[in-house]
Amino acid sequence: MTLRMTVQTSQGPAANSAATAAAAAATGTFDHEDDLPRVPLPTLEDSCGRFLQWCAPLLSPEQLAATEAELARFRAPDGPGPRLHAELARYDVSDGVHSWLDEFWPARYLGRRDRIALNANFIFLFRAAAEAAGEGDGSTPATPATAAGPQLERAAGLIAAALDYKVRLDAERIPPLLRRGQPQSMVQNRYLFSTTRIPGLVQDTVRVPYSAEWPGPSDARHILVFHGGRMFRLDVLGPDGSPHTLDELTAGLAAVRAAGPAQASDETAVGHLTTKARAAWAESRAALLALDPANKAALDEVETALFCVCLEAVTPSDELAACDQLLHGSAAGRWYDKAVSLIVFPDGQAGINVEHCGLDGTTILSFVDELLAAPAAELSARSGARPHGQPAVRPVEFVLDDALRADIRAAAESFAAFGAGTDSVTLSFPDHGASRAKALRISPDAFVQMAYQLAHHRAKGFAGATYESIATRQWRYGRTEAMRVVTPEVLAFVATMNDPAADADARRAALRDAAAAHVRRAGECQRGEAPEQHLWELAFIQRRAGAELGVPEPSPLYETPGWLVMRDDYLSTSSAPSESIRYFGFGSTSGHCIGVAYVLLPDTLNIYLSTPRPAAAGMHAFADRLREALRELDELLAGDPAATG
Structure with missing residues (x-):
């Protein structure tokens, strides 16, 4: 798992709003980005020295000596280290480069070839609905007195809150986070909506707004809703871009639930393919696209959707069961490549599953803080929601042949076994x-x-x-x-x-x-x-351009006990x-x-x-x-x- 955050803290919406109140009125979401200091590039000597200090406590004297010897060869004037570091220093000052880590992050996250479901995605189990709205102690979920019941009410409320966030983000009215008065980078917030990881044979890519292919905020008006092993497109924004009302969102979710009352067959749930190792999923995706043009249209609806909402069929017995289901629930009800999936249980408990390549925990925490900052009706009203009539709902369906059905079935069985092989x-x-x-x-x-x-x-x-x-x-x-x-x-x-x-x-x-x-x-x-990410990026540079730099082979440094033991x-x-x-x-x-x-x-x-x-x-x-x-x-x-x- 690669999400981790400790030094930056979030203590809920009250703390966030207090910290950002002074900046909110005059500062747009991204106004500080160009003024933030650049990530400092350590010297090669500093990183090599710290690396040795950091790995030494875990090594035997013999292992330490072997690591020291190889490190000396690596950083010697005629060794590979200075050449690789010089290339990184050149890159760091190149036009359009924000940080010497700009290529590190795609290599680290998108280059991994194993499955991301459970291995990389992370989850949060939210406070209960009553507590989130400030209306109780959170011991039980809120149970609104409506025919929709707690699941649809909670799901509609979360959708409305997320749309309020998107409306404000698009207008750059989300205040920049401050930590001890210091602005924090908000770039990751651009990846909250309509962001989807796309599998590749060698390295994955990301379909994302605010990019050359999709300039500016997402113009998608729909989300993806999972229920009963089926996917549905639900329009949540009207033609003018304003959100549907809470009642309309609830009605749309009810229509989804009514359209798929029975559990669909696993072999038709294409989401299972997102649990495969990345190259294998890339091959399956290519097979989908080659089989029928309708599959490209279906993938477009999935990949451009603002986010996913997953309506679970079973109420978890306790918090452990809820966390397990959030983390590795059946992909008949997931698309693990989507950046954000809001998951709601029948009793109204809810959480989030996050694809990690563009989003770290601090960004998601501030997003969740905003989703739960006030009652859903209040957030919906703030978003400018207005009546648009019953939201459009339609199933997202794929054309499948026997080979793809067998592929989906095998992926479902493999991931079920993988999840069962995890204890928590x-x-x-x-x-x-x-x-x-x-x-x-x-x-x-x-x-x-x-x-x-x-x-x-x-x-x-x-x-x-x-x-x-x-x-x-x-x-x-x-x-x-x-x-x-x-x-x-x-x-x-x-x-x-x-x-x-x-x-x-x-x-x-x-x-x-x-x-x-x-x-x-x-x-x-x-x-x-x-030292670690610096030395790791030097290894990535050798892979990308080692021959041109006179470093055709990987350095033995990355096979030393120090490197291997410290990172194991x-x-x-x-x-x-x-x-x-x-x-x-x-x-x-x-x-x-x-x-x-x-x-x-x-x-x-x-x-x-x-x-x-x-x-x-x-x-x-x-x-x-x-x-x-x-x-x-x-x-x-x-x-x-x-x-x-």
Whole structure:
């Protein structure tokens, strides 16, 4: 999973509106973009030095020596490093280039060849409807007293809220986000609507507005609605571009539900193909296009739709089941390549599944904050919704032959097995929110990350590579930076905590040292001083232009223990701090990795863990040890007179 955000925080609509109120009246959504500072390009020497520091805690002396030797050859004056870095520096100052990472992101996200469903997409489980509207404690979903019932009412409300956001975004009236008074890049907001990932044999592409092929905002007037294994086009904007009213949207959804009361056959649900590995899906898409011209028209309707709304048939038994369904529900009711899919259960619970190539979690959190900022009727009125009559509804259908039906059926079976091969857990800690950590005078994120490290070591007996993403949207076209959590101070902290001879003072000192090192490293990432993406982009440059640059072969640096071990995650972690959501989730990154998606709020910590079933015992042991670690570290710091005095 590649979504991760920790340093940039979102504490719900109230905090966002307070932070942006001063800029809202005079500043358009994208007004700051050209004035944001460029992502600094580290020197080769700095990145090589930091890389060695970052990987060293995970290596044996022999592994470290081998890595040092290869790194020296890489960065030597006659080595490949200086030539590759010189090409990156040339690119960074080229006309039209916003950042030296401009080509990195497509290579990283669109170049991956495995399936993106569960492997890359991420999800949020929203607050319940009553709580989102500020009308209750959120313990149960709102159940409007209408014939439509909670599912259609909630879905219509979310559609109306999303249309309000689009109307304001198109007019550039979404205030730029500020963090500590500093504007953040808003470029990703352009990818919220009508954005669809298109599979390719070698690398994917994206069909997106605000592009040369589709200048300006999306002019599409429809969304894609899934129900009963079928897809429907639902017009949600009138001919003049104003939204349909809430009642009309609800009526349109009711028409969808009435049109497909029975579950369609899996072998006709083309969405299953979006769960395939990317090159295989590209071949299937080519077969669809070659079979019949009607399939091109159907794909156009799917790919240009503003977003998806998925009406689920089964109410999840609990929050874990809801998260699992959001993350890897049957693609008979999904198109996993769409940027945004709003998913609504029969009882009105709702969430979102996000395709990650153009959207990071901070962008989606601010979007969700706005969707849930006020009652749907209020947002609909603000959007300029007016009566247009019953919205047009029609099925989106594909012409299929026996080969494509068999392909769809095989894809459905494969993804069902893949999802069943994933285990997950939800954890909630009402006594370990950010406010409690601050009262103990420790960084909230550092506190939970140290708990993860202690729990992992106690569960598995060793320190494993740990990934955490740091948001960097303060830079022009900024996204995230890769942070590696294991430091020498972390190893010392874990060893001290596990040493029966260590007293409380020694343990507290080790914890605070490790937390301080964590904060320092996060600061390096925010300042653009992290090594991993820099060195990774040099590897991409070699693939693209190595022969012309005199570097025809990949560097052995990328096969060293340092590079491989540092990036072989045992914990893949990311935080989504917004009061608009209950849980955040994503899949693991390897057969032994635990995905740790956490919502760290002032008064609670909610976590969704996921891992492949062969590694499930380790995940459950980690969860058990985490409960103990959080309590133990809290008690340790609470016993420090300096912490609360």
